[in-house]
Amino acid sequence: MEDFRTGRRFPVHLPMKFLGNQNIPPGSTANISAAGVYLWVDGGLPVDSAIEFEIEIPAESIGAEHDxxxxxxxxxxxxDSDQEHGRTGVACVIEKYEFVRAGEGEGQPC
Amino acid sequence: MLKIILADNQAIFRAGIAKVLAVEDDVRIVAQAQTVEQAMVSIEKFRGSVMIFASSFLPETARLVTLARESGIQLVVIAESSESPDRYLSAGVLGVIYRSVDSAELLRCVRRVSEGLAYSQDSRNAAQNPDSDDFVGARVRDRLTPKELKIVALIVQGYKNKEIAGLLGTTEQVVKNYLRNVYDKIGVSDRLELALFTIHHRILAEAAAASAAAMQQAQANPPTGTAG
Structure with missing residues (x-):
C-alpha cells in the first residue's frame, strides 16, 4: 500500500477512549502525527465514519502534576485486523482537536 | 573524502547530525535539504555522496532510490523506532538508523554504507532507551530559552495562549511570537506537533516541566528587595 502521509509521525503510545456513540472499549495510540493517528482498539469501525475520541497525556509523560x-x-x-493480538488497527484523520487540562471542561478550539 | 547530503525537514535534526559529522576529518557535509525536491537536486549535483534522509520522505523513497542509483549515491534512512528496517532495506536503502542513534554508531553506519555495504541499527536498542542518546531532544532543549521551555511545558499541559499569557504576565501576541520562534527552532508546524515532539523526547519534556516549576516557584516566592 502506498503511503501518502507527509507529516512526521511520532511513535507515541498513549491511552485513548472513544466519546459519543461509539460502543468500543478504550484503546491506545500506536503513532500520531499532526494530521492523523493510528489506534489499536478492540473492535472495528466503519470506514469513513466520523469519530470523537480523547487521548490521555499522563502527567508522568510530560513531567507535570496533572494529566x-x-x-x-x-x-x-x-x-486493519491484527489477528495475532486480537485487536484492530484503526487509521484516522484528525479533523479538529483541542487540548483539555485535567479538571477542565470543554476548552476553546485551538 | 566522504561527502554527505543531509535531508530532513527538521532543521534541528540536520544540525545535530552535522555537529556529529563535522568533527571527522574525512567527512564533509556538501548539502542540506529540507524537502524532497531539494534532496533530488542535491543527489544530481553531488554524485558519489551518502545521503542521510528522514523517514518522513517515505512516500518518495522509490524516486529517491532510483535517482540515487543513477547518481552513485548511497542512502541511509533515519527511521522511527517502531519501524522495521526491512521495508527500507528491501527498497534499496543501504543503511537504517533510528533517531536515538549515538555518534559512534552513526559514523559506523555512514562509513559502511559509503563502501556499499548494508548497515542496520538494532531496532531493539532504539526502543529500549530512547533517552540515553536522544541528542535531538537534548539539542532542542539546549537551544530553547527558559521562557520558551516554560511555554512548551504549558502547551503540553493543555494551556491555551491566553492562559499562558496570564501566567507569564504578558500578552497573547507575545506568547504567539514566542511560539513561532519555538516552532522554527524545533521544526514543527503547530502546537499539536510541538506537543507530540515534546512527549516523544522525554528529555525535553522534563526540562520544560522543570523550567515551568522553577518559574512558578519564583513567582510564588519573589525575592525581597533591599532598601537602598
Missing amino acids: AKLHCHGRVLRC
Whole structure:
C-alpha cells in the first residue's frame, strides 16, 4: 500500500477512549502525527465514519502534576485486523482537536 | 573524502547530525535539504555522496532510490523506532538508523554504507532507551530559552495562549511570537506537533516541566528587595 502521509509521525503510545456513540472499549495510540493517528482498539469501525475520541497525556509523560487530554474529532480511513493480538488497527484523520487540562471542561478550539 | 547530503525537514535534526559529522576529518557535509525536491537536486549535483534522509520522505523513497542509483549515491534512512528496517532495506536503502542513534554508531553506519555495504541499527536498542542518546531532544532543549521551555511545558499541559499569557504576565501576541520562534527552532508546524515532539523526547519534556516549576516557584516566592 502506498503511503501518502507527509507529516512526521511520532511513535507515541498513549491511552485513548472513544466519546459519543461509539460502543468500543478504550484503546491506545500506536503513532500520531499532526494530521492523523493510528489506534489499536478492540473492535472495528466503519470506514469513513466520523469519530470523537480523547487521548490521555499522563502527567508522568510530560513531567507535570496533572494529566492533560487531547480531544479529537476525526474520520476513519482504514481498519486493519491484527489477528495475532486480537485487536484492530484503526487509521484516522484528525479533523479538529483541542487540548483539555485535567479538571477542565470543554476548552476553546485551538 | 566522504561527502554527505543531509535531508530532513527538521532543521534541528540536520544540525545535530552535522555537529556529529563535522568533527571527522574525512567527512564533509556538501548539502542540506529540507524537502524532497531539494534532496533530488542535491543527489544530481553531488554524485558519489551518502545521503542521510528522514523517514518522513517515505512516500518518495522509490524516486529517491532510483535517482540515487543513477547518481552513485548511497542512502541511509533515519527511521522511527517502531519501524522495521526491512521495508527500507528491501527498497534499496543501504543503511537504517533510528533517531536515538549515538555518534559512534552513526559514523559506523555512514562509513559502511559509503563502501556499499548494508548497515542496520538494532531496532531493539532504539526502543529500549530512547533517552540515553536522544541528542535531538537534548539539542532542542539546549537551544530553547527558559521562557520558551516554560511555554512548551504549558502547551503540553493543555494551556491555551491566553492562559499562558496570564501566567507569564504578558500578552497573547507575545506568547504567539514566542511560539513561532519555538516552532522554527524545533521544526514543527503547530502546537499539536510541538506537543507530540515534546512527549516523544522525554528529555525535553522534563526540562520544560522543570523550567515551568522553577518559574512558578519564583513567582510564588519573589525575592525581597533591599532598601537602598
